Amino acid sequence: xxxxxxxxxxxxxxxxxxxxxxxxxxxxxxxxDPNDSVGVMDSFFPNSDFFTxxxxxxxxxxxMHRNNTPLDYVSICSPxxxxxxxIRFALRSGAQAICEKPxxxxxxxxxxxxxxxxxxxxxxxxxxxxxLHPSVIKLKEQVENSKSNGKFDVDLSYITSRGKxxxxxxxxxxxxxxxxxxxxxxxxxDMLHFIFGDLLENKIHYNSDTTASxxxxxxxxxxxxxxxxxxxxxxxxxxxxxxxxxxxxKVAGEEFEFSDGFTDLHTLSYKEILKGNGFGxxxxxxxxxxxxDIRNKTPEGMVGDYHPMLKNILEK
Numbered sequence: 001x002x003x004x005x006x007x008x009x010x011x012x013x014x015x016x017x018x019x020x021x022x023x024x025x026x027x028x029x030x031x032x033d034p035n036d037s038v039g040v041m042d043s044f045f046p047n048s049d050f051f052t053x054x055x056x057x058x059x060x061x062x063x064m065h066r067n068n069t070p071l072d073y074v075s076i077c078s079p080x081x082x083x084x085x086x087i088r089f090a091l092r093s094g095a096q097a098i099c100e101k102p103x104x105x106x107x108x109x110x111x112x113x114x115x116x117x118x119x120x121x122x123x124x125x126x127x128x129x130x131x132l133h134p135s136v137i138k139l140k141e142q143v144e145n146s147k148s149n150g151k152f153d154v155d156l157s158y159i160t161s162r163g164k165x166x167x168x169x170x171x172x173x174x175x176x177x178x179x180x181x182x183x184x185x186x187x188x189x190d191m192l193h194f195i196f197g198d199l200l201e202n203k204i205h206y207n208s209d210t211t212a213s214x215x216x217x218x219x220x221x222x223x224x225x226x227x228x229x230x231x232x233x234x235x236x237x238x239x240x241x242x243x244x245x246x247x248x249x250k251v252a253g254e255e256f257e258f259s260d261g262f263t264d265l266h267t268l269s270y271k272e273i274l275k276g277n278g279f280g281x282x283x284x285x286x287x288x289x290x291x292x293d294i295r296n297k298t299p300e301g302m303v304g305d306y307h308p309m310l311k312n313i314l315e316k
Contacts, residue, residue: 002026002274003069005061005095007086008077009050010035013100017075018044020270030064030071032057061093071095073273080183081176084109091122098125098273102186103284105178106292110281117281125278129265130191132272135258139251140195143220152196154223154251156188157309161231161244167209174209174295181212182291185227189216190287196221199286204297205306206314213307214294221251226307233313 004021008014009031018041021028028045031038036052051057064070074090076083076099084104090097103126104110113124130136143152170176177183193199197219204214211228226233231244238246249256272278302310 002072003064004028004073004075005030005032005057005071005090006075006077007032007057007089008079009033009038009041011077014077015040015044016266017077017098017100017270020267021045021075023264023267024270024274026274030057030060058089065094073098076100079170079176080105080178081170084113087113087124088116091116091120091124094120094122096123096125096273098127098270098278100127101190101284102178102182102288102291103281104288105182107285107289110285110288114281123278124281125273126280126284127266127269128187128190128194128279128283129269130187130258131194131279132265132268133258135256136191136195139256143195146220151217151219152221152252154192154196154221154249155307156192156223156225157246157248157307158184158188158226159228159230159233159246160184161234162229166229172209178291179207179212179295180210180227180229181207181214181294184229185212185225186287186291188225188227189290190284192216192218192221192223193286193290196223199290202290202293202297203304204294204299205302205304206310207294207297207299211313212294213310215305215307216290222305224305224307226309226313228313233309235309 004026006017006028010033018028022044028048030049032051032054034052038050041048049060061071071093072095074095074097076086076097078086080102083099087097087099117124166172171183199218201217206213210230211233213226216223234246
């Protein structure tokens with residue numbers, strides 16, 4: 001039974017990590033979050049120590065190490081801009097890190113973390129759960145086995161409505177979240193790289209606090225993408241049905257459906273990590289480079305091969 005710590009225990013994604021720790025028959029022994037709304041822990045590990053001050057959490061982890069009961073893993077579910085620091089904390093504490101996406105905000109952070117892995121002998125594992133999704137694996141195999149020399153045309157549309165709280169929170173601060181493309185899109189960009197190969201071209205057509213859209217060309221695909229948290233961007237038929245989320249991925253004109261199969265992907269990720277098969281730093285490089293470039297590029301406007309929904313959105 002491995003001993004886990006968790007940073008960001010009150011966050012949206014933390015319960016999935018707690019369940020994965022429990023489902024793999026391991027133990028959460030220490031948790032930290034400046035917010036004390038962590039009653040969800042009672043459903044998983046009610047006896048875990050909990051801290052609202054990082055300094056006390058740090059001291060507790062240090063004493064565990066001194067008493068020969070060190071943490072084996074630290075699960076990191078904190079805001080994006082703190083991932084780099086919290087990964088370093090895990091490695092300094094003699095534990096392996098398990099970090100939510102985005103791993104870091106900038107590609108050079110990966111390079112320095114690689115050096116720290118070498119210095120400490122630790123390992124940084126990341127949650128890239130879409131790579132484990134059966135439908136994604138099947139599509140990857142179809143692409144690899146395709147006899148066509150051409151590229152697949154892909155349209156990615158993801159609109160997940162958020163209230164006014166979003167822009168007031170750390171997620172609305174580009175310095176902390178990395179912006180829309182990073183915060184809600186990085187796992188899609190990793191999936192596209194995983195399926196269609198190396199990234200060859202990256203153009204941005206539009207970028208605001210709530211909506212971003214652009215074009216990506218991979219070895220085996222041309223991708224028009226649009227991401228938004230603005231409910232005004234929802235298609236009219238979706239609004240009429242009182243739905244607040246719209247997700248569509250079309251590959252060669254056909255809808256790629258992968259709504260099912262999400263439930264246990266964090267647990268599956270943990271199982272692979274515990275077997276030594278976790279996705280490491282280098283696995284994240286292309287996706288992190290992609291979102292970093294998007295963040296820093298000047299939008300070109302509606303020129304070239306832009307997303308078909310962009311014109312309607314900008315005219316509203």
